[in-house]
Amino acid sequence: MSQAVKRLAIGGLVHETVTFLPQETELAAFEHRAVRGDEIARTFAGSNTVFGGFLQVCQDNEIAVEGLLVAECAPSGPVAAAAFETMADELLSRAALWREEADGLLLHLHGAMAARGDTDPEHTLLLRLRAVLGDDYPIAMAMDLHGNVSVEKALLADVVCGFRRSPHTDMAETGARAAKLLLGKLAGEINPVTAMARPGLVLPSIFTATEVVPLSDIMAEMRVETEQKRILDITIFTGFAYADVPAIGATVVAIADGDEALAIRAAERLSARLAEAREALYHSAPLYDPEAALDKAAELLAEGVRPVVLLEHADRSNDSTHLLEAMLARGPNLGRAAVPYLHDPIGAMAATSSGLDSQLRLTLGGKSSELAGLPLLFTGYIKFAGPLRYEITGPYRNGETIDLGQSAVIDNGKIAVIVTSVSSSAVDTDPFTQCGLDIDEFDIIALRSKTHFRAAYEPIAGAILIVETPDWGPAELTTLPYRHAPPGVYPITMTSHDDAFEDVTDDGINYAD
Numbered sequence: 001m002s003q004a005v006k007r008l009a010i011g012g013l014v015h016e017t018v019t020f021l022p023q024e025t026e027l028a029a030f031e032h033r034a035v036r037g038d039e040i041a042r043t044f045a046g047s048n049t050v051f052g053g054f055l056q057v058c059q060d061n062e063i064a065v066e067g068l069l070v071a072e073c074a075p076s077g078p079v080a081a082a083a084f085e086t087m088a089d090e091l092l093s094r095a096a097l098w099r100e101e102a103d104g105l106l107l108h109l110h111g112a113m114a115a116r117g118d119t120d121p122e123h124t125l126l127l128r129l130r131a132v133l134g135d136d137y138p139i140a141m142a143m144d145l146h147g148n149v150s151v152e153k154a155l156l157a158d159v160v161c162g163f164r165r166s167p168h169t170d171m172a173e174t175g176a177r178a179a180k181l182l183l184g185k186l187a188g189e190i191n192p193v194t195a196m197a198r199p200g201l202v203l204p205s206i207f208t209a210t211e212v213v214p215l216s217d218i219m220a221e222m223r224v225e226t227e228q229k230r231i232l233d234i235t236i237f238t239g240f241a242y243a244d245v246p247a248i249g250a251t252v253v254a255i256a257d258g259d260e261a262l263a264i265r266a267a268e269r270l271s272a273r274l275a276e277a278r279e280a281l282y283h284s285a286p287l288y289d290p291e292a293a294l295d296k297a298a299e300l301l302a303e304g305v306r307p308v309v310l311l312e313h314a315d316r317s318n319d320s321t322h323l324l325e326a327m328l329a330r331g332p333n334l335g336r337a338a339v340p341y342l343h344d345p346i347g348a349m350a351a352t353s354s355g356l357d358s359q360l361r362l363t364l365g366g367k368s369s370e371l372a373g374l375p376l377l378f379t380g381y382i383k384f385a386g387p388l389r390y391e392i393t394g395p396y397r398n399g400e401t402i403d404l405g406q407s408a409v410i411d412n413g414k415i416a417v418i419v420t421s422v423s424s425s426a427v428d429t430d431p432f433t434q435c436g437l438d439i440d441e442f443d444i445i446a447l448r449s450k451t452h453f454r455a456a457y458e459p460i461a462g463a464i465l466i467v468e469t470p471d472w473g474p475a476e477l478t479t480l481p482y483r484h485a486p487p488g489v490y491p492i493t494m495t496s497h498d499d500a501f502e503d504v505t506d507d508g509i510n511y512a513d
């Protein structure tokens with residue numbers, strides 16, 4: 001199929017930026033799992049990641065791979081300007097080096113990266129790549145369903161495909177879709193033309209689960225559209241609500257084979273569906289405050305429904321204490337509870353030096369921003385302490401090795417907290433097994449995640465309750481102090497600015513306007 005293609009370059013800079021968070025994301029956060037050159041193939045081959053998908057297509061077509069740079073880290077605050085420049089420079093110089101040898105570039109960008117001083121660094125990167133590689137150089141791009149995909153950014157690639165599922169269990173499939181379309185184009189078998197439509201809305205991440213109505217209905221309609229003759233690919237990007245940028249919002253990207261009118265019709269039809277369903281999409285599940293959630297959990301447990309998963313979804317830094325504080329206050333009236341994935345490097349180190357089975361009194365969490373709640377005094381016994389590095393067994397990012405750094409289990413008899421040194425949202429049940437805990441023992445599991453937990457926890461949860469707390473990732477978007485989002489993106493209104501937020505955001509996001 002692709003006789004002419006001998007070699008493809010692979011690279012990516014991946015970050016979902018919460019611009020409201022005060023702390024910048026420095027280069028070290030990306031370097032923690034950055035891979036380069038041949039290491040990229042060794043790291044991702046066979047994994048359910050975008051790069052795993054790219055590699056599979058290359059292998060199937062006997063195409064050599066040139067790894068450039070892959071740098072990614074967990075969602076966090078604005079990328080430091082110097083960090084972005086360093087990573088972009090490296091990717092560009094490696095791409096320039098392989099420009100002649102490689103027949104094209106397979107690129108993975110999240111779609112919602114923002115850097116200090118640059119609200120769309122991915123656009124900046126693509127402009128620079130075009131300057132180095134040339135306007136005709138073949139580039140296929142795979143992006144996250146949560147990308148804020150502006151038209152100008154997307155049209156700098158020949159092909160744009162995004163995840164269609166959240167939890168993102170189709171990462172490898174998405175990488176493969178993008179790679180195959182590029183190969184088809186290079187072989188002259190297809191002529192991909194792209195159309196885009198933007199419905200003027202953005203969804204809170206918690207309501208982007210693609211198997212939950214009404215989004216699941218619209219995703220099903222999208223799949224029907226893709227079955228049309230000459231439609232090559234369609235993605236519905238839901239947008240990322242916590243990046244306050246001009247490009248914020250949902251986007252439909254449709255690719256047709258040589259038929260622009262067909263692509264436009266498909267993109268506009270789905271965009272109109274999203275727009276007309278916007279109110280239902282925005283309120284697709286009930287929200288509980290911590291007290292109401294614990295009351296409801298107690299009711300469910302009394303009926304024999306267990307475990308109850310409580311989702312502290314607004315916590316974008318994996319360290320907020322609002323729910324844990326309410327749980328502690330319940331004392332003996334709380335069932336047996338687990339709090340995995342609490343990010344607290346200082347707590348993890350303290351537990352490690354304290355030693356196994358020793359009793360420790362320490363403050364936990366609440367360090368990322370003033371909206372994360374106060375650090376909580378917690379006394380418990382150390383039941384595990386050590387490095388936590390393992391291969392993910394759940395469906396999300398299956399097969400990839402994750403390194404949560406020095407970690408510990410601190411257990412007060414009612415609540416077992418798993419603290420980690422590296423921030424990760426709750427994507428699987430592995431920390432329980434890795435730390436020697438039996439997940440079946442717990443009545444309540446308090447998670448920090450938006451949709452990814454569903455792949456591993458939906459099958460085992462008796463019930464899932466969404467807990468709304470005053471942190472930087474709320475479901476109620478109108479409570480956030482947007483400044484760069486344009487008017488007309490539902491439900492953001494530019495009149496929602498609250499003076500109480502002004503001081504916080506002055507520290508947090510002074511983009512160059």
Ligand SMILES: [Zn+2]
Pocket residue numbers: 144145146168
């Ligand atoms: Zn995502």
